[in-house]
Amino acid sequence: MGPLSARLLIQRGRPKTDRLGKIRSLDLSGLDLLSEHLDPKLLSRLKQLQELDLSNNQLETLPANLGLSHLRILRCANNQLGDVTVLCQFPQLEELSLEGNPFLTVSDNLKVSFLLPKLRKVNGKDASSTCTQVENLNRELTSRVTAHWEKFVATLSPEEEAEKAQADFVRSAVRDVRYGPESLSDFTQWRVQMISEELVASGGTQVHEANISERPPKATATQEPRAKPVASKRPGDVPVNLSPNKRVCTSPLAQVEGSPVGSADSQTALQLEPLHFLQCHSKNNSPRDLETQLWACAFEPAWDEGQAGATSQTVATCGGEAVCVIDCQTGIVLHKYKAPSEEFFSVAWTALTVVTQAGHKKRWSVLAAAGLRGLVRLLHVRAGFCCGLIRAHKKAIATLCFSPTHETHLFTASYDKRIILWDIGVPNHDYEFQASQLLTLDTASIALRLCPVASCPDAYLLAGCEGGCCCWDVRLDQPQKRRVCEVEFVFPEGSEATGRRVDGLAFVNEDVVASKGSSLGTICLWSWSQTWQGRGSRSTVAVVVLARLQWSPTELAYFSLSTCPGESPAGRPQPCTSGSSAPPQIPISVLADEGMVLCGDEEGNVWIYDVRPLVAQRPPPPAAPQAPTQILKWPQPRALGQTVSRTMVNMVVADPTFTYLTALTDSNIVAIWRRNRP
Numbered sequence: 001m002g003p004l005s006a007r008l009l010i011q012r013g014r015p016k017t018d019r020l021g022k023i024r025s026l027d028l029s030g031l032d033l034l035s036e037h038l039d040p041k042l043l044s045r046l047k048q049l050q051e052l053d054l055s056n057n058q059l060e061t062l063p064a065n066l067g068l069s070h071l072r073i074l075r076c077a078n079n080q081l082g083d084v085t086v087l088c089q090f091p092q093l094e095e096l097s098l099e100g101n102p103f104l105t106v107s108d109n110l111k112v113s114f115l116l117p118k119l120r121k122v123n124g125k126d127a128s129s130t131c132t133q134v135e136n137l138n139r140e141l142t143s144r145v146t147a148h149w150e151k152f153v154a155t156l157s158p159e160e161e162a163e164k165a166q167a168d169f170v171r172s173a174v175r176d177v178r179y180g181p182e183s184l185s186d187f188t189q190w191r192v193q194m195i196s197e198e199l200v201a202s203g204g205t206q207v208h209e210a211n212i213s214e215r216p217p218k219a220t221a222t223q224e225p226r227a228k229p230v231a232s233k234r235p236g237d238v239p240v241n242l243s244p245n246k247r248v249c250t251s252p253l254a255q256v257e258g259s260p261v262g263s264a265d266s267q268t269a270l271q272l273e274p275l276h277f278l279q280c281h282s283k284n285n286s287p288r289d290l291e292t293q294l295w296a297c298a299f300e301p302a303w304d305e306g307q308a309g310a311t312s313q314t315v316a317t318c319g320g321e322a323v324c325v326i327d328c329q330t331g332i333v334l335h336k337y338k339a340p341s342e343e344f345f346s347v348a349w350t351a352l353t354v355v356t357q358a359g360h361k362k363r364w365s366v367l368a369a370a371g372l373r374g375l376v377r378l379l380h381v382r383a384g385f386c387c388g389l390i391r392a393h394k395k396a397i398a399t400l401c402f403s404p405t406h407e408t409h410l411f412t413a414s415y416d417k418r419i420i421l422w423d424i425g426v427p428n429h430d431y432e433f434q435a436s437q438l439l440t441l442d443t444a445s446i447a448l449r450l451c452p453v454a455s456c457p458d459a460y461l462l463a464g465c466e467g468g469c470c471c472w473d474v475r476l477d478q479p480q481k482r483r484v485c486e487v488e489f490v491f492p493e494g495s496e497a498t499g500r501r502v503d504g505l506a507f508v509n510e511d512v513v514a515s516k517g518s519s520l521g522t523i524c525l526w527s528w529s530q531t532w533q534g535r536g537s538r539s540t541v542a543v544v545v546l547a548r549l550q551w552s553p554t555e556l557a558y559f560s561l562s563t564c565p566g567e568s569p570a571g572r573p574q575p576c577t578s579g580s581s582a583p584p585q586i587p588i589s590v591l592a593d594e595g596m597v598l599c600g601d602e603e604g605n606v607w608i609y610d611v612r613p614l615v616a617q618r619p620p621p622p623a624a625p626q627a628p629t630q631i632l633k634w635p636q637p638r639a640l641g642q643t644v645s646r647t648m649v650n651m652v653v654a655d656p657t658f659t660y661l662t663a664l665t666d667s668n669i670v671a672i673w674r675r676n677r678p
Contacts, residue, residue, distance in 0.1 A: 003037050004028075009046070025051040029075070033057040040065050054079070055097065062086045076101070077123075084108045088115040095121045107187035110134050114191070125432065133385050136338055137179070141188060143284055144177045145195045166200040179336075269630045270608065271676040272661060276331035278670040280324045281317070294319030294664035296346045296399075296560075299655045300365055300381075312655060315662045316367050316381075317670050318344035323369045325381055328660040328672050337369070337379055337386065344371040348410070350402040352426055368410060368424075370397035376412060378424060378433055388433035392420060401450045404457050409438070411461065413447035419463065421474060440482045441472045449505040449560065451513075453528060462513070464502035469515060469543075488540050489531065491517070491524060504561035508595045512546060512615050516561050516599065521553035522625050523561060523599065525611060547614040550625040552601035556648070564596040564654040596658060600649025604634030606663055632661075632673070 006020060013023035023046055033054070044067030052068065055077040062076075064086050071090045078100035087093065093116050098104055113119060113130045120127055152169050173196040174189055282289035300314040313328040321342050325335040348368045353361055366387075367379040374395055378388030393414035403409035410422045419441040425434045445467030453460040453471075461474045470485040491500075504516030508525065516523045530544040552559075597609040608630040634647060652663040661673040 004033075004039055004042055006042065006045075009042070020045040021047045024048050027053045028057070029053045030056040033059060035059050035061050035063070038063050038066070040067065043068065055100075064089060084112050085115065087112060090116065092118060094118055097123055099123050105186065107184055107190075110137070110184065110187040111190065114138070129386060129389075136340065137184070137188065138191060139340065140179050140338060141177065141191050142195055144179060145173055145192055145199060147284070148173050148177055149196075149199055169200060170196040270658070271678075272632060272673040273676055274671070275328070275660075275674050276670075276672040278326065278331060278333070278672070279668055280326070280333045280336065280670060281319045281322045281668055283320065290667045290669075292320040292668040293666045294650060294668065294670065295344070296651055297653050297662050297664055297670075298347050298349055299653060299660075299662075300325075300349050300367075301351065302656075313660055315653070315655075315660070315672075316347045316349065316369075317662070317664060318347045318369055318371070319664065319668070320344070323347060323367070323377075323379065324670075325367070326662075326670065326672070328655075328662065328674070331672065335379075335381055337377075339373075339377065342371055342373050342375075344369050345397060346370055346399045348401050350407050350410075352407055354427060366424075368400055368402070370400050370412060372396045374414060376400065376410070376422075387427060388424065388435070390422060390424070390433075390435045392422070393418065398446060398448055399450055401452070403452055404454075406458070411450050411452075413443075413450055413463065415446050417443045417446060419443060419447055419450070419461070419472070438476060438481070439474060441474070442482065442484050443470065444485065448501075448503050448558070451505050451507055454507040454510040455528065462505060464505035464515060466501050468500065469502045469505065486539070487535060489543050490540060491515075491526075491543055492545060501557060503558050504599065506561060506563040506597075508563045508597065508611060508615065512595070512611075513543075514549075514561055514563055514597050514611075516551065516559070521551050523549040523551050523597065523609075525549065525597075525614060547611065548625040549597065549609050549611070550627050551599060551607055552603070552605075554602045556602050558650065559600050559602070559648070560651040561597060561599040562651070562653045564598065564656065564658050596654070598652045598654060598661070600652045600663060602648045604647045604649055604665065606632035606649060606652050606661070608632060634671075 009020060009023065009026060010018060012027050013020075014025040014027075015022070017023060026046065026049060034057075038059075040063045043063075044065075046068060048070060049068050050070055051073040052071060053075040054062075055075045057079050059076065059079040059081060061081065061083055066089060068090060070092060072092055073095045074087075074090065074093055075097040077097045080103065081098065081101040082103040084098070084104065087096070096112060096116070096119060098108075098112070109122065109130055110133065112122060113127060113134045119131075122130065149169065152172065156165055170193060174193050177188075177192045178185075179188055279287060279289065281292050281294060283292060294317060296319075297315055297317040300312040300316065302312045314334065315326050315328055317324050317326060321338050321340055321344070323337045323344055324333050326333055346369070350366050350368070351363055352366055353363055355361055365381050367381050368376055369379060370376045370392065374391070374393035374397055376390040376392045376397065377386050378390070379385070380387040392412045393416050395415040397412050397414050400410060400412045403411070406423075408424050408426060410424055411419060412422065413419045420437060421439040421441075423436050423438055425436065427433050441461070443463065443465060445465045447463040447465045447470075449464035451462040451464075452458075452474075453462060459473065459475050461472045463470050463472070469489040469491075471487040471489065472483055473486050500517045502515050502517055504514070504523070506514050507528075508514050511527055511529050513526050513528055514523055515526070524543070524545060525547040526543040526545050531541060534544065535541045595611040595615055597611055599607045601607065607628045609626070610629040614626060634649075647665040647667040647669065649663045649665055652661065654661045659675055661675070663671040663673075665671070
């Protein structure tokens with residue numbers, strides 16, 4: 001195909017006319033056009049052109065001066081394009097197709113969204129999610145470049161020439177200002193240069209923000225007031241008895257860092273080496289931010305089937321407006337997702353099987369994150385963007401968790417006193433989710449922790465609530481789609497009292513539950529199967545206690561406990577049959593090989609319990625609370641490189657093989673330890 005001619009344009013234009021100026025739609029697809037065949041003088045005569053199809057050609061770029069100011073739809077699929085910045089000449093563009101251009105990357109998609117403020121669809125899908133990502137990136141990059149400018153100006157001497165200094169600043173900003181995953185580095189460096197040049201042009205007084213309209217959610221959560229002091233993330237309506245002062249540690253237990261405590265026959269202490277102390281959630285990345293509270297973390301499961309003992313060294317943490325994904329070995333923040341005006345309270349992982357456009361099945365991880373605004377964000381971690389948004393509740397979401405047997409089933413618990421079971425679905429080729437609501441569970445008080453029952457996760461859900469511990473029937477073959485609590489579990493004197501808050505809840509294995517209230521300094525181990533078998537038709541049931549663990553006597557709330565069950569010979573939980581009303585019996589031999597319990601406290605300590613001997617010797621339960629196997633003390637301030645004399649550990653988790661341990665604090669620090677095995 002040679003250069004374009006006016007005759008060809010009239011032949012392939014619509015509506016049929018003999019004048020170029022009246023053509024509104026033009027199809028130039030499949031002509032093997034090269035970039036030099038596009039004559040700007042000829043094409044600029046198409047004054048009314050609104051739709052142009054250039055797909056299935058050999059174009060490497062587009063001329064920068066086509067003069068098509070009214071163009072609304074542009075199709076450039078299946079070409080050889082390597083640059084999208086020339087598209088800024090089409091300010092009215094609403095739909096764009098760039099599929100099949102092998103040299104374009106995810107950074108080019110972001111550039112397109114930035115350059116074309118009226119763009120609604122890219123490659124046939126809605127562009128709003130990409131636009132939101134660009135807004136967040138632009139906001140963060142602007143903040144970082146501005147901070148870099150302030151540092152740069154402070155180092156200038158009066159003798160330096162202004163023009164040379166400005167050029168030096170732009171070069172240094174492009175070199176030093178970094179944000180986001182490496183896959184987006186082309187976009188971020190491109191924007192950093194633009195922001196730097198705008199800042200220099202304005203004399204450092206202002207930076208032009210991206211001309212992208214904010215897209216506020218159609219329904220936003222009411223931002224309820226939050227209790228600022230000590231470990232209370234809860235904006236709810238239940239008063240918390242908070243002590244104004246952190247207690248002075250008088251317990252003889254925590255005497256030496258990492259030392260075993262308790263009786264003489266206690267097991268050998270784990271050898272835990274501190275690796276990293278990170279402040280990746282700081283506001284404006286300030287090292288002086290010791291106020292942002294971190295609330296939840298979860299290790300990415302190892303999805304490699306058939307690998308015994310396989311584990312992941314990747315952990316997700318949330319707090320403030322950010323969710324971070326961290327490599328525990330290196331301490332590198334692999335990905336950071338920020339949502340301005342959000343405060344994240346909970347994260348949970350799942351793995352979905354996605355069918356690619358070529359028909360291949362691919363397994364990839366999805367991280368769900370939720371918090372103050374009542375929204376669930378589904379993050380494609382490897383690609384580094386939010387690929388789904390569920391408007392789950394009108395009030396804040398306290399916690400969420402995925403079903404262990406159905407990878408797309410997600411429970412969310414909110415301050416609206418409801419728990420909802422969602423099916424998030426499997427994303428299509430464009431990474432779009434279509435979530436549907438399966439069940440609504442009404443609660444008498446706010447649910448703080450969710451646990452599908454380990455032996456029958458498809459049948460029952462446990463929740464630790466402000467008012468106690470409750471259980472719901474979640475079988476989907478039952479007709480009712482809105483249900484109330486089926487059983488409330490009460491605790492005898494010496495553990496948790498009836499109606500008292502349960503802010504820690506986790507299964508140690510398929511039968512043993514660890515739960516913690518906000519007072520009395522104990523963690524209770526109890527049997528799900530024995531408790532359920534003694535239920536009868538009652539709606540209130542006393543738990544069958546197996547043991548009590550000694551913990552901090554603090555009255556402060558919301559220190560979450562976790563468990564590290566290890567490898568179970570029973571394997572992955574199996575779905576319950578729909579007709580089963582009681583969980584299966586769990587062999588003691590299975591239970592005896594499992595069980596670590598972890599919990600932080602108000603002094604920055606990590607309490608570690610090896611409960612395998614306790615669950616193996618039942619019954620009867622020991623008379624006195626059992627001391628922890630080990631107390632891991634918070635390191636000295638010099639290890640942190642700053643003044644943190646004392647901090648509270650809100651949550652601590654370990655990977656399934658107990659290789660890495662991650663603790664979150666109320667002073668914006670992520671602490672990571674590694675276990676040294678003999």
